[in-house]
Amino acid sequence: MKNSFDNYAKEGLHEECGVFGIFGDGTINPAYACYNGLLALQHRGQESCGIAVTDDGVIDYHKDMGLVTEVFNNRILDSLQGQMGIAHVRYSTAGGSVLENSQPLVMRYVKGTLAVAHNGNLTNALEIRSQLEQTGAIFQTTIDSEAICYVIARERLKCHSVEEAVARTMRVIKGAYSLLVMSPRKLIAARDPHGFRPLCMGKYNDSVVFASESAALDACGAKFIRDIEPGEIVVVDNKEIRSIKPDFGEEKKQSLCVFEYIYFARSDSFIDGISVYEARKQAGRILAREFPVEADMVVGVPESGIDAAIGYSEESGIPYEKAIVKNSYIGRTFIKPSQKERMKSVRIKLNPIADKIKGKRVVIIDDSIVRGTTVDRIVTMLREAGAKEVHMRISSPPFMWPCYYGTDIPSRGELIACNHTVEEIRQLSGADSLGYLPADSLREMLHNAPIGFCDACFSGNYPAETTKKTFKGKERGGMNFDKKC
Structure with missing residues (x-):
């Protein structure tokens, strides 16, 4: 009887991850907030994790294979000083379980440095990757998140801001993505037009926090404000919080993954009001x-x-x-x-x-x-x-x-x-x-x-x-x- 079931339990190739980010107000250490947030999201990915922070425009990061408590300690967290940060826990599906595929991805290009954390899978990742390779792009990972980074970087050369580049990228990529993008001065959250994967926003004093689940906001003492809407971009900088809703040409049907409620999410989370x-x-x-x-x-x-x-x-x-x-x-x-x-x-x-x-x-x-x-x-x-x-x-x-x-x-x-x-x-x-x-x-x-x-x-x-x-x-x-x- 067991052998009959063993035949159906083979290695899989799709992912479920968790993202967390914070734009700090100076009263909280972003690295420690990210650490607490990742602990609350550990159920979403147990293979690798990472934290990237921005300190006066310079992005530093640490990531490795293993659980959050295995990868980080006080010495490492104390070394990650900055005003804002993003973090990620990963379970591999699109791309193998290796350090190179861990996130956040930190990318240096002609306009500066970006860090990206992604939950979801693109349905046109192979097409995008092939197009980029044909124009000389050299990929360092096997994950679709890197294709997102390349598209953002290329679109940034054609426009005036990172958030505009993200908006233009969202018209190119298809499928599921809840994204956190950190530039030297801005923290950007984006959710795909269908809203496949959850993403919410909260506040700790005047710090703005983003997370895959509301339970992660609770873990760092933040108050839940709202869910990021499908197809929405939220930009945080020193001046304000701004919402952008790109035009995708046609209305997309909201399609939150129902399996979030059945299995993936923590019981103490609220997703899209439920x-x-x-x-x-x-x-x-x-x-x-x-x-x-x-x-x-x-x-x-x-x-x-x-x-x-x-x-x-x-x-x-x-x-x-x-x-x-x-x-x-x-x-x-x-x-x-x-x-x-x-x-x-x-x-x-x-x-x-x-x-x-x-x-x-x-x-x-x-x-x-x-x-x-x-x-x-x-x-x-x-x-x-x-x-x-x-x-x-x-x-x-x-x-x-x-x-x-x-x-x-x-x-x-x-x-x-x-x-x-x-x-x-x-x-x-x-x-x-x-x-x-x-x-x-x-x-x-x-x-x-x-x-x-x-x-x-x-x-x-x-x-x-x-x-x-x-x-x-x-x-x-x-x-x-x-x-x-």
Whole structure:
């Protein structure tokens, strides 16, 4: 049974990262603020991290492979003096897991120096890269973020300001990007016209702070002000905070990644006005109504399955129990860079409390089944602990399509739901029953809030333009290459 699941748990090639930036007012050390912000965003990327600061127009930086606490210490942070800074945590997908691909990227060009931190994936990165190489560009990394840097630099030679260069760049690049761009005098935040990836703004006294999630604002003592709007550029300099909304020629549909609410974001974050915690609880309530079962307890797989389990318990009346303990020092299984590391993590990451489970009928709630890396192990673990019945409930729909906007779901061949029916997955997992969140319930999960979201990984409806090169090296599953939405 395990070998059947191992076949679907291969190495992936898409990223999920976190960005943080601060334009200081002199009352806070930007490097330490970035450090605290990155700690709150560590769940978004565990392979590498970095901080860049500007000190009187001179940009300095430090970055390395590893967790935030491994890469930075007081000596390094004290050496990063300046008035503003940007920071990044990375999980590799577009580009390998090597130091050269870590961010922020610091670029020196004829107009000076820029530092860039990027969360997301471009769908036309290969086309842009090819065009730049044909005109003599030499790339030092294999990530699409470097292509963004090149385009900004080239556009800057044609216009009067960095923010204008960013606006012109946004008309060239396609796909998902939440960007922080730091020049010697300005801090610029930009979000793609579809708003695939989250980005918000806060204030600490008179310091202006940007972060992928509101939880990172809390970590450095900043007050949440608002989310950056899709297609918006926010510029901060010594004089003011300015908002720019470039004309993209046609209105873009807001398409925030719904998987942010299901899995990626922290429970204590608010994204585009919606509580992540409440969205996950609502998913649990929906599951309880759609897939009722007689059971003795509801258990959540730590961490993102717990909130949905609480919602399932409240709706069904079945008591919630903490019956699985997570080793807090093991990273997130889903965002490990190789299958070997994923499987190793699963084996030591979770452990049941046997005396709670023995002889009980258990409803176990997990956030997703992507490759099938963990589900059979979890069911087996509960059986070995003495569970009488195991009923698996998943707080997302079945993953049927790859993501090209920055999530680690690269090919249909890796998605177990593309190759097996729900009943076959149930049999492979060993569960007594299995139920997924219905795809048509995603709007209800978000409490029917008036926001647009992307569900392409469940539906195959891609909101941003894709081309043949977008799919290079990936299984396409019969997709229409020239489809535009």
